[in-house]
Amino acid sequence: MTDSETFIEAVREDNQTELSRLGSSKSLYADTGGDIDTEPVLRATADAEHAAWQTFEAWADSEEDEAARDVFDTTAAEERAHYETVIDYLDVEDYEPGEIPDLHEYLRGLESTVERAGALIGRILASKRSKEQVVGYFVGDADPQTAGVFREFGAELDDQLERAGELLEDVCDSADDDERAQRAATGAIEAAYDEYVANLEAMGANPKPVC
Numbered sequence: 001m002t003d004s005e006t007f008i009e010a011v012r013e014d015n016q017t018e019l020s021r022l023g024s025s026k027s028l029y030a031d032t033g034g035d036i037d038t039e040p041v042l043r044a045t046a047d048a049e050h051a052a053w054q055t056f057e058a059w060a061d062s063e064e065d066e067a068a069r070d071v072f073d074t075t076a077a078e079e080r081a082h083y084e085t086v087i088d089y090l091d092v093e094d095y096e097p098g099e100i101p102d103l104h105e106y107l108r109g110l111e112s113t114v115e116r117a118g119a120l121i122g123r124i125l126a127s128k129r130s131k132e133q134v135v136g137y138f139v140g141d142a143d144p145q146t147a148g149v150f151r152e153f154g155a156e157l158d159d160q161l162e163r164a165g166e167l168l169e170d171v172c173d174s175a176d177d178d179e180r181a182q183r184a185a186t187g188a189i190e191a192a193y194d195e196y197v198a199n200l201e202a203m204g205a206n207p208k209p210v211c
Contacts (some may be wrong), residue, residue: 004165118181
Protein backbone atom coordinates (compact mmCIF):
# COMPACT_ATOMS: atom_id res chain seq x y z
CA MET A 1 0.00 0.00 0.00
CA THR A 2 1.18 3.49 -0.85
CA ASP A 3 1.77 5.85 2.07
CA SER A 4 0.11 9.11 1.01
CA GLU A 5 2.29 11.41 3.13
CA THR A 6 5.44 9.91 1.64
CA PHE A 7 3.92 10.13 -1.83
CA ILE A 8 2.94 13.79 -1.47
CA GLU A 9 6.33 14.75 -0.09
CA ALA A 10 8.06 12.95 -2.97
CA VAL A 11 5.91 14.80 -5.51
CA ARG A 12 6.71 18.11 -3.83
CA GLU A 13 10.41 17.34 -3.81
CA ASP A 14 10.50 16.16 -7.43
CA ASN A 15 8.67 19.30 -8.58
CA GLN A 16 10.18 21.80 -6.18
CA THR A 17 11.28 24.29 -8.83
CA GLU A 18 8.00 24.21 -10.74
CA LEU A 19 5.88 24.60 -7.60
CA SER A 20 8.08 27.40 -6.31
CA ARG A 21 7.69 29.38 -9.52
CA LEU A 22 3.94 28.72 -9.68
CA GLY A 23 3.80 30.27 -6.22
CA SER A 24 5.81 33.34 -7.20
CA SER A 25 4.44 36.82 -7.79
CA LYS A 26 4.74 36.20 -11.53
CA SER A 27 1.94 33.64 -11.48
CA LEU A 28 -0.80 36.29 -11.37
CA TYR A 29 1.02 38.20 -14.09
CA ALA A 30 0.91 35.07 -16.25
CA ASP A 31 -2.72 34.23 -15.43
CA THR A 32 -4.02 37.74 -16.14
CA GLY A 33 -2.00 38.45 -19.25
CA GLY A 34 -0.03 41.07 -17.37
CA ASP A 35 -3.12 42.98 -16.20
CA ILE A 36 -2.94 42.54 -12.44
CA ASP A 37 -6.11 44.28 -11.35
CA THR A 38 -9.17 43.09 -9.42
CA GLU A 39 -11.38 42.14 -12.35
CA PRO A 40 -8.70 40.24 -14.32
CA VAL A 41 -7.64 38.41 -11.15
CA LEU A 42 -11.25 37.41 -10.46
CA ARG A 43 -11.79 36.37 -14.08
CA ALA A 44 -8.66 34.21 -14.09
CA THR A 45 -9.80 32.62 -10.84
CA ALA A 46 -13.31 32.03 -12.16
CA ASP A 47 -11.91 30.33 -15.26
CA ALA A 48 -9.77 28.01 -13.13
CA GLU A 49 -12.62 27.15 -10.77
CA HIS A 50 -15.04 26.52 -13.63
CA ALA A 51 -12.55 24.23 -15.36
CA ALA A 52 -12.00 22.31 -12.12
CA TRP A 53 -15.72 21.90 -11.53
CA GLN A 54 -16.23 20.54 -15.05
CA THR A 55 -13.19 18.25 -14.87
CA PHE A 56 -14.09 16.56 -11.60
CA GLU A 57 -17.77 16.32 -12.46
CA ALA A 58 -16.79 14.46 -15.64
CA TRP A 59 -14.46 12.22 -13.64
CA ALA A 60 -17.27 11.39 -11.20
CA ASP A 61 -19.66 10.60 -14.06
CA SER A 62 -17.20 8.20 -15.71
CA GLU A 63 -15.66 6.62 -12.59
CA GLU A 64 -16.45 2.99 -11.72
CA ASP A 65 -14.73 2.91 -8.32
CA GLU A 66 -17.31 4.04 -5.75
CA ALA A 67 -14.83 5.62 -3.33
CA ALA A 68 -13.12 7.52 -6.13
CA ARG A 69 -16.47 8.64 -7.53
CA ASP A 70 -17.42 10.08 -4.14
CA VAL A 71 -14.10 11.96 -3.88
CA PHE A 72 -14.44 13.41 -7.37
CA ASP A 73 -18.10 14.32 -6.84
CA THR A 74 -17.33 16.10 -3.57
CA THR A 75 -14.45 17.96 -5.18
CA ALA A 76 -16.62 18.99 -8.13
CA ALA A 77 -19.26 20.37 -5.76
CA GLU A 78 -16.63 22.40 -3.90
CA GLU A 79 -15.20 23.79 -7.12
CA ARG A 80 -18.66 24.70 -8.37
CA ALA A 81 -19.28 26.60 -5.12
CA HIS A 82 -15.93 28.36 -5.55
CA TYR A 83 -16.85 29.35 -9.09
CA GLU A 84 -20.24 30.70 -8.07
CA THR A 85 -18.65 32.70 -5.25
CA VAL A 86 -16.16 34.31 -7.62
CA ILE A 87 -18.95 35.11 -10.10
CA ASP A 88 -20.82 36.89 -7.31
CA TYR A 89 -17.77 39.08 -6.75
CA LEU A 90 -17.54 39.78 -10.48
CA ASP A 91 -21.21 40.80 -10.44
CA VAL A 92 -21.96 39.71 -14.00
CA GLU A 93 -25.14 38.00 -15.23
CA ASP A 94 -23.74 35.84 -18.01
CA TYR A 95 -20.10 34.89 -17.58
CA GLU A 96 -18.35 33.07 -20.39
CA PRO A 97 -15.30 31.18 -19.09
CA GLY A 98 -12.11 31.50 -21.10
CA GLU A 99 -10.06 28.72 -22.63
CA ILE A 100 -9.61 25.54 -20.64
CA PRO A 101 -6.28 25.71 -18.76
CA ASP A 102 -3.66 23.23 -19.94
CA LEU A 103 -3.72 21.58 -16.52
CA HIS A 104 -7.34 20.59 -17.01
CA GLU A 105 -6.81 19.51 -20.60
CA TYR A 106 -4.23 17.12 -19.15
CA LEU A 107 -6.50 15.92 -16.35
CA ARG A 108 -9.38 15.25 -18.72
CA GLY A 109 -7.19 12.90 -20.72
CA LEU A 110 -6.70 10.54 -17.76
CA GLU A 111 -8.95 7.51 -17.50
CA SER A 112 -7.56 5.18 -14.84
CA THR A 113 -8.45 5.66 -11.18
CA VAL A 114 -4.81 5.36 -10.11
CA GLU A 115 -3.69 8.10 -12.50
CA ARG A 116 -6.59 10.33 -11.53
CA ALA A 117 -5.80 9.94 -7.83
CA GLY A 118 -2.18 10.88 -8.42
CA ALA A 119 -3.00 13.74 -10.77
CA LEU A 120 -5.55 15.12 -8.32
CA ILE A 121 -2.76 15.45 -5.78
CA GLY A 122 -0.55 17.20 -8.34
CA ARG A 123 -3.36 19.57 -9.25
CA ILE A 124 -4.00 20.46 -5.61
CA LEU A 125 -0.32 21.16 -4.93
CA ALA A 126 -0.17 23.47 -7.94
CA SER A 127 -3.46 25.18 -7.14
CA LYS A 128 -2.47 25.86 -3.54
CA ARG A 129 0.44 27.94 -4.82
CA SER A 130 -1.71 30.04 -7.14
CA LYS A 131 -4.38 30.55 -4.46
CA GLU A 132 -1.72 31.99 -2.15
CA GLN A 133 -0.94 34.64 -4.75
CA VAL A 134 -4.62 35.55 -5.11
CA VAL A 135 -4.86 35.95 -1.33
CA GLY A 136 -1.73 38.09 -1.42
CA TYR A 137 -3.21 40.30 -4.12
CA PHE A 138 -6.32 41.12 -2.09
CA VAL A 139 -4.30 41.64 1.08
CA GLY A 140 -2.14 44.11 -0.84
CA ASP A 141 -5.30 45.72 -2.24
CA ALA A 142 -6.53 46.39 1.33
CA ASP A 143 -9.50 44.05 0.83
CA PRO A 144 -9.28 41.65 3.80
CA GLN A 145 -12.83 40.34 3.30
CA THR A 146 -12.11 39.02 -0.21
CA ALA A 147 -8.70 37.78 0.90
CA GLY A 148 -10.48 35.80 3.62
CA VAL A 149 -12.76 34.17 1.06
CA PHE A 150 -9.77 32.93 -0.92
CA ARG A 151 -8.09 31.73 2.27
CA GLU A 152 -11.17 29.55 2.78
CA PHE A 153 -10.69 28.19 -0.74
CA GLY A 154 -7.14 27.29 0.29
CA ALA A 155 -8.39 25.54 3.41
CA GLU A 156 -10.73 23.45 1.28
CA LEU A 157 -7.75 22.50 -0.88
CA ASP A 158 -6.17 21.10 2.29
CA ASP A 159 -9.29 18.99 2.79
CA GLN A 160 -9.14 17.90 -0.84
CA LEU A 161 -5.52 16.87 -0.40
CA GLU A 162 -6.41 14.73 2.60
CA ARG A 163 -9.22 13.00 0.70
CA ALA A 164 -7.00 12.51 -2.35
CA GLY A 165 -4.32 10.95 -0.15
CA GLU A 166 -6.81 8.54 1.37
CA LEU A 167 -8.05 7.62 -2.11
CA LEU A 168 -4.49 7.05 -3.28
CA GLU A 169 -3.88 4.60 -0.44
CA ASP A 170 -7.08 2.76 -1.37
CA VAL A 171 -6.38 2.37 -5.09
CA CYS A 172 -2.59 1.89 -5.24
CA ASP A 173 -1.91 -1.79 -4.65
CA SER A 174 1.56 -2.17 -6.15
CA ALA A 175 4.81 -0.40 -6.91
CA ASP A 176 3.62 -0.05 -10.50
CA ASP A 177 0.47 1.73 -9.33
CA ASP A 178 2.57 4.06 -7.21
CA GLU A 179 4.82 4.87 -10.15
CA ARG A 180 1.88 5.58 -12.45
CA ALA A 181 0.29 7.82 -9.84
CA GLN A 182 3.54 9.75 -9.37
CA ARG A 183 3.91 10.23 -13.13
CA ALA A 184 0.36 11.56 -13.28
CA ALA A 185 0.93 13.93 -10.36
CA THR A 186 4.07 15.28 -11.99
CA GLY A 187 2.26 15.52 -15.32
CA ALA A 188 -0.40 17.73 -13.76
CA ILE A 189 2.17 20.08 -12.23
CA GLU A 190 4.17 20.19 -15.46
CA ALA A 191 1.05 21.06 -17.46
CA ALA A 192 0.35 24.02 -15.17
CA TYR A 193 4.01 25.07 -15.18
CA ASP A 194 4.45 24.80 -18.95
CA GLU A 195 1.44 27.07 -19.50
CA TYR A 196 2.83 29.53 -16.93
CA VAL A 197 6.14 29.62 -18.82
CA ALA A 198 4.44 29.96 -22.21
CA ASN A 199 2.23 32.83 -21.00
CA LEU A 200 5.16 34.75 -19.57
CA GLU A 201 7.39 34.20 -22.58
CA ALA A 202 4.57 35.36 -24.87
CA MET A 203 4.63 38.65 -22.96
CA GLY A 204 8.41 38.87 -23.14
CA ALA A 205 8.84 38.09 -19.44
CA ASN A 206 11.38 35.73 -17.92
CA PRO A 207 9.68 32.85 -16.06
CA LYS A 208 12.70 32.38 -13.83
CA PRO A 209 12.85 34.41 -10.62
CA VAL A 210 15.24 37.34 -10.52
CA CYS A 211 18.04 36.55 -8.08
